[in-house]
Amino acid sequence: MGKESYLTFYKSLFSPQRLPWVIIAFGTFVRLVQYLYNRSLWNDEAALALNIVNRSYAELLQPLDYDQAAPIGFLYVEKLITQVLGNSEYSLRLFPFLSAIISLFVFYQLAKRCLQPLATTIALALFASLHIIVYYATEVKQYSSDVAIAILLCLLLVNLNRTNLNLKRIVSYALLGATTIWFSHPVIFVLTGIGIAHILITLINQQVTQTLKLILVYLFWAISFIISYFVSLQALTNQTTLINSWESRGTFPTSFLDFSWLLRTFWEFFHKPLGFPDIFLGIAIFAFFVGLSTLIKTKQKTLMLLLLPIVVTLSVAYLKLYPFDGRLVLFLTPFFILIISEGIARIKQKTRSTKLAIIGTLVLILLLVPPIGTSIYLVIQPYEKQEIRPVIAYIKEHQQLHDTIYVYQRAEFQFKYYAPKFGYQVNDYIMGIDDLDKQDGQGISDLEWQRYIQDLNQLKNYSRVWIVFSHVRSWAQESERITSYLNTFGKQTDAFQEKGSFVYLYTFTKS
Template sequence: MDTLPDNYQDTNKAQPKISKIINQLAFLAIAFGIIIRLSQYINNRSLWGDEAYIALNIVNRSYLELLQPLDYDQAAPPGFLWVEKLTVQIFGNNEYSLRLFPLIAGIVSLFALYKLGKWSLSALAIPIALILFACLKYPLYYATEVKQYSSDLTIGLLLCLLLIPLRDRILKKRKVFLLGFLGIVAMWFSHTAVFVLGGVELASLITSSASKRKAIVINRLPAYLIWLIGFALYYFLIISKSLKNESLQTSWSPEYPQSIFDILWLLDSFGRFFHKPLGFGGITDGIAIFTFVIGCITLYKNNRTKLLILISPILATLTAAYLHKYPFRTRLILFLTPYFILIIAEGAAFLLSRLNLAKFNQQQRRNYVGIFGIIITSFLILPPVFQAGVFLFQPETKYELRPVIAYIKEHQQPNDVLFGDGGGTSAQLEYYAEKFGYSKSQYVVGYNDFLKKEAISDQVWLDYQRQFSQLQNQPRVWFLFSGIGLKDKRKEIVEPRLDRLGQKIDYIGKPGAFAYLYQLK
């Protein structure tokens, strides 16, 4: 690869006019990121299965009970659960309250990424990173989901901003103990804080001067001991209980490598990361990987310390995955997306920095690389910007069961009963039934596998009928469904099977959810 262009090293010392434009682009990206997150929040989509499960734990448990293993195969850090519980108590049990903390975390993360980018990136890379972070699907979506992934991401960034300025400093005792205390607080609010905390601090020690390293370790030893003791307590009191959950372990097991020599798993996991949780799709997936590699090479040549610190949380998480202690999968590693985005942005900025229109004849080859950089950057930025723009006017929905239940409430007769299919619908039904004034005698959480495409044997159908026997004294029943791919299953599977039970009277459909009213035989 060619040596870095002369103008690249001085990117942060750009002419005032160019620097002003770049800063304006950065703040425009932050503003757009806030607007699109607020738009998603205000749209107030229905809670889907996992959100409803965690909401039921938050609403129905006390603060002390939230320290125990959660119901419905859920796991979340106690700090996150306590904030959610407090928010619900203050603002009421509703979607806005439950999503407020993730929203605040999502907005704070935009500013935190900007600060981290100011330290780690060239000036041109900062607006690119912010545009990507503001618009990419999954960092955007999880900023308004009732799960801990948005706060995991934000806490990781805040830890970076805390630790990086302290790299080569000898701290006073008060600050050492404060550092230890903040580390424990971060762990109790985020399962993934330990990867950022340990990774960044270890990278800082490795890259510090040899003459000073020993003094830094001795100086911060109390903080390290506090972290170690705090993590040990947290692990045995909270995490170890979640690890005993067989359902969680079964769902996580495919995301672990087979051995420490499982390179194919590493390459596959690395490639899949750019699709989810980063959110690149189609050809942009490969372009993002290419630009990430360019960014790594650029940072390696320009400042190896910054590269090591940026990738240290990634390396720490991969180490935990190889030890089968933390799954390297989709939303569970959303907190790593900022570090990938920063490196991708640096790769794009390097390619763009090769462009010099004023000296096209003398530097023709360099300009070709710069033009290539414009094309690459456009492919990276334009699709997520377009998608985010669509979300601004058509906010994303998932399984809209709430308006379905609202319709039923308006059109039902006094003795009508609600019957929800198994899985996520049961959680949604249990959460929303109470909010709409249904007692537990007015709804039934029922069958599983009713939506499978495979033919139902006579024996399986008898099992269903035994479950439906709960409704034998209720002639009119509303059957509720929500989940993935329901549109295709409604005519093909659901109606023919329900027709065996009685006569269809009414139907209501919303995105990802629908309900039938049947007069039972």
């Protein structure tokens, strides 16, 4: 192929018509690489997986063990897949992965409905490459499907106020919203935001009949949510450990007048879950407000549909009913991305024919290159978090007949998930004592160190002990202090380490 042929191929591949499909193909490939890499389940994944694998369908209706929470529809799909395809990481991650792939295609259609062509391409590039969205595409959690459902609903309901709502369509839209409520906890905020937007639009246009029909649709959504609340959501309000964890992270404002929380939370959203580098957060926020200004002038109804789910979610956080934090609000990222992308496109267009053209190009580069670069890197080196599976495999390969395994308590869920896969029974290992104080994993408090000493002293009764660690947040500090103590009455004879997980072999002389 000659130079001219390469040039022709390049122009064809990146033409305005084909570029979106190239971006979708790239986003699909990045997600596929993460899925096929098959990293070990980390702590939270393993905790939810144990519920899915070990419970029946009826038992999944009960409050989940290990302070876990997930929609019933999500749990049932996961359970069904593991029954059909077997209990494996691939099976458990299949639904989140497929949700992420479908999201790419649906998001493209939504962007075309809401934005100008340049903004559509920018939005698709951001959505395909932002690393937190890529990460949750292959995690055994509901956050990827939350995003997919939010996008799908917005696409299907974007023109609801202009639809001729005959009986068939009323039933269809009613069933759509009522069903998705069982598959995503925060989808009710999306439905409420979109619902309010359409009611306001029909009232402004004095469409009384259309308003009444919309209310009928929303009534079905409300009934479905009420049933869902009493079947499963109500139990979450009794999980004090989970609620305390949310409050300790500052996911709720202290009062209705806590505007500093609102400003801080808004700023932090651009870092997590959107994932923009700290140095470019100001630029991303500026683009967001430019996008708001542009849509106010050009597409007010579209802006209402994109903005109201965000407003509703923030309002619920002020009521302390749902935390506004990281992965729990991942479903809002598509709405932010669309507004930011409209802003980037507007900046680019307004500066194109002026001496400030470099500014528009720079904004585009600074906000697009980091996520795209990260995605390219993830193709080379996929995500790893807590690789306990190869650690357990190493123990299995080198373990002698009368060896004992001691599992650091924060590795409990991971080890319990993988133990049967390596032939271990409950009596084949010692599980470390549970937390004694809130600082566990954040450093070693005096109470926590006493726990360690009591736990580790029991190992003096064994000749050879494999000590397994994972999900250790203060890795260096805890491992060094523990091994220093073990060295006072034992000898380290082997060690093996992978990303986020490690094991030491100690030999002890019985006194």
